[in-house]
Amino acid sequence: xxIKVHGNPRSTATQRVLVxxxxxxxxxxxxxxxxxxxxxxQPSYLALNPFGQVPALExxxxxxxxxxxxxxxxxxxxxxxxxGTSLIHKEKHEMAAQLVWEEVEAHQFDPVASKLxxxxxxxxxxxxxxxxxxxxxxxxxxxxxxxxxEARLTESEYxxxxxxxxxxxLHHLPLLGYLMGTQVKKLFEERAHVSAWxxxxxxxxxxxxxxxxxxxx
Amino acid sequence: xxIKVHGNPRSTATQRVLVxxxxxxxxxxxxxxxxxxxxxxQPSYLALNPFGQVPALExxxxxxxxxxxxxxxxxxxxxxxxxGTSLIHKEKHEMAAQLVWEEVEAHQFDPVASKLxxxxxxxxxxxxxxxxxxxxxxxxxxxxxxxxxEARLTESEYxxxxxxxxxxxLHHLPLLGYLMGTQVKKLFEERAHVSAWxxxxxxxxxxxxxxxxxxxx
Numbered sequence: 244x245x246i247k248v249h250g251n252p253r254s255t256a257t258q259r260v261l262v263x264x265x266x267x268x269x270x271x272x273x274x275x276x277x278x279x280x281x282x283x284x285q286p287s288y289l290a291l292n293p294f295g296q297v298p299a300l301e302x303x304x305x306x307x308x309x310x311x312x313x314x315x316x317x318x319x320x321x322x323x324x325x326x327g328t329s330l331i332h333k334e335k336h337e338m339a340a341q342l343v344w345e346e347v348e349a350h351q352f353d354p355v356a357s358k359l360x361x362x363x364x365x366x367x368x369x370x371x372x373x374x375x376x377x378x379x380x381x382x383x384x385x386x387x388x389x390x391x392x393e394a395r396l397t398e399s400e401y402x403x404x405x406x407x408x409x410x411x412x413l414h415h416l417p418l419l420g421y422l423m424g425t426q427v428k429k430l431f432e433e434r435a436h437v438s439a440w441x442x443x444x445x446x447x448x449x450x451x452x453x454x455x456x457x458x459x460x
Numbered sequence: 461x462x463i464k465v466h467g468n469p470r471s472t473a474t475q476r477v478l479v480x481x482x483x484x485x486x487x488x489x490x491x492x493x494x495x496x497x498x499x500x501x502q503p504s505y506l507a508l509n510p511f512g513q514v515p516a517l518e519x520x521x522x523x524x525x526x527x528x529x530x531x532x533x534x535x536x537x538x539x540x541x542x543x544g545t546s547l548i549h550k551e552k553h554e555m556a557a558q559l560v561w562e563e564v565e566a567h568q569f570d571p572v573a574s575k576l577x578x579x580x581x582x583x584x585x586x587x588x589x590x591x592x593x594x595x596x597x598x599x600x601x602x603x604x605x606x607x608x609x610e611a612r613l614t615e616s617e618y619x620x621x622x623x624x625x626x627x628x629x630l631h632h633l634p635l636l637g638y639l640m641g642t643q644v645k646k647l648f649e650e651r652a653h654v655s656a657w658x659x660x661x662x663x664x665x666x667x668x669x670x671x672x673x674x675x676x677x
Contacts, residue, residue, distance in 0.1 A: 335537055346529040
């Protein structure tokens with residue numbers, strides 16, 4: 244049974260799931276949801292995600308929504324040697340670090356980075372005006388988060404684990420990808436280890452494939 | 461080696477970890493952090509959590525922060541028969557549901573419920589004025605989230621799994637506990653299945669013990 248992903252290739256949450264599928268070398272069918280036409284608020288889509296947000300995933304009879312739930316599901320249920328990158332750790336010490344930094348991405352990085360991407364990328368697409376006060380406030384918050392990242396990455400090659408790319412790094416990719424095309428790029432570049440980490444994870448073939456799918460759409 | 465929890469018994473994030481420890485029947489030492497005196501911004505505490513937020517947990521040499529990382533760590537590393545409630549599911553279908561609803565709590569419920577608790581509980585404690593516009597906006601958002609919960613709980617006894625209390629339900633307890641003492645209570649009570657679920661999970665001995673620790677402190 245082929246995995247079906249319903250989403251929009253420009254949405255960061257959809258991209259998060261696409262990168263995970265490419266990392267795991269999983270075949271899938273992409274079902275584009277036309278959000279401009281309200282496709283995510285139609286009954287057929289609400290049956291997949293009652294909150295009416297993209298993406299949603301169908302794996303046979305198993306249906307999931309919430310991008311990080313989907314990436315975790317894919318990582319845990321497809322963790323065999325021939326299934327691409329192992330994105331998780333099961334040993335106690337490594338699991339602890341992965342769990343901590345997964346939550347850091349979700350609760351420290353994402354809220355701030357999402358606001359910046361909204362102001363500096365998406366508002367422009369929708370013909371709306373950037374609010375410079377919101378940008379300044381969130382740049383200051385992001386700088387503090389990245390100071391902690393810089394310290395962490397001085398000791399660890401990746402954010403979640405010393406020696407391997409995990410879900411932690413993967414979850415950052417979509418917002419990093421957008422912010423690198425904005426003035427916020429400087430906050431990443433000013434920090435040597437953060438900058439090296441960004442370059443390394445943005446160069447992954449899984450991310451290039453995600454961007455390629457976006458261009459096709 | 462006894463587990464050490466550093467936190468504040470009135471903080472929702474600290475409470476989330478305490479409930480998990482009680483559910484797992486784990487012995488622990490509670491180290492109160494005096495946030496009024498800036499204890500969470502002292503170097504000794506920042507060494508435990510560089511973001512300077514409570515709680516943090518030490519399990520021998522393993523150090524964790526972010527409340528949901530800690531509860532997941534405790535649930536996965538203490539999942540033997542004699543270790544209290546199994547708060548997780550490992551079978552594929554059940555795991556999928558648990559992962560989805562964990563993210564729903566974190567990304568749909570928590571942001572809205574936190575704003576309401578701030579306006580209606582914590583601002584009063586700090587002698588600040590409630591912003592009624594923020595309350596109205598977030599009550600409307602919470603009502604929509606609870607409509608989805610009502611539909612889910614019509615089919616499933618608990619939010620994460622049909623027949624068992626999991627991390628999903630547990631993560632809701634601290635904010636539910638506070639909101640039940642406010643005008644927002646009506647939003648839960650108006651929905652029959654949500655109301656029954658709240659009563660059931662708020663009656664758990666683990667939650668009563670968490671409140672008892674708060675009173676001692």
